[in-house]
Amino acid sequence: MVDQEKIKKAVKLLLEGIGEDPDREGLAQTPERIARMYSEIFDGMSKDAKEHLSRRFTVESNEMVLEKDITFYSMCEHHLMPFFGKVHVAYLPDGYVAGLSKLARTVEVYAGRPQIQERMTSQIADAIMGELQPQGVMVMVEAEHLCMTMRGVKKPGSRTVTVAVRGIFREETVLRSQFMACIGRER
Numbered sequence: 695m696v697d698q699e700k701i702k703k704a705v706k707l708l709l710e711g712i713g714e715d716p717d718r719e720g721l722a723q724t725p726e727r728i729a730r731m732y733s734e735i736f737d738g739m740s741k742d743a744k745e746h747l748s749r750r751f752t753v754e755s756n757e758m759v760l761e762k763d764i765t766f767y768s769m770c771e772h773h774l775m776p777f778f779g780k781v782h783v784a785y786l787p788d789g790y791v792a793g794l795s796k797l798a799r800t801v802e803v804y805a806g807r808p809q810i811q812e813r814m815t816s817q818i819a820d821a822i823m824g825e826l827q828p829q830g831v832m833v834m835v836e837a838e839h840l841c842m843t844m845r846g847v848k849k850p851g852s853r854t855v856t857v858a859v860r861g862i863f864r865e866e867t868v869l870r871s872q873f874m875a876c877i878g879r880e881r
């Protein structure tokens with residue numbers, strides 16, 4: 695669980711650090727608001743993707759399952775600034791599938807932690823591989839990072855794309871092409 699008292703103290707110090715008066719009217723409740731907000735934003739800290747993926751259903755035919763445009767919001771661990779965008783997840787079952795909403799739930803678990811996009815992408819792929827044991831998984835994340843667009847290099851609208859490929863998706867070009875076509879990235 696998130697320690698709200700620690701966050702409140704830290705935010706107060708941070709406000710003092712930038713030269714603000716944390717006791718003025720507009721800021722007085724800010725530490726408490728941020729503490730509550732962080733409990734929500736970082737609730738993936740106390741969650742495990744297993745909760746969502748351990749319930750499996752058997753299937754007769756192992757056709758590709760793809761969930762695209764899963765919206766996510768996360769916080770970059772280098773700047774504690776938001777990065778957000780879409781996740782596309784596909785897997786080729788090996789006798790079992792998960793409930794469809796569970797892929798989005800898995801994304802939420804890993805987005806709800808201080809993250810880097812590359813690791814989040816791998817963690818989603820590895821969780822599905824580990825729990826569902828499909829023939830393969832492919833995950834693509836497209837995101838805008840506020841630490842890049844509102845400071846530093848300042849390139850608004852630029853997106854970072856990361857891909858994780860596991861199992862049969864590594865070997866079969868056809869499957870990767872199918873994935874790209876399904877998410878509308880066909881050449």
Ligand code: ZN
Nearest residue numbers: 770772773841
């Ligand atoms: Zn950053």
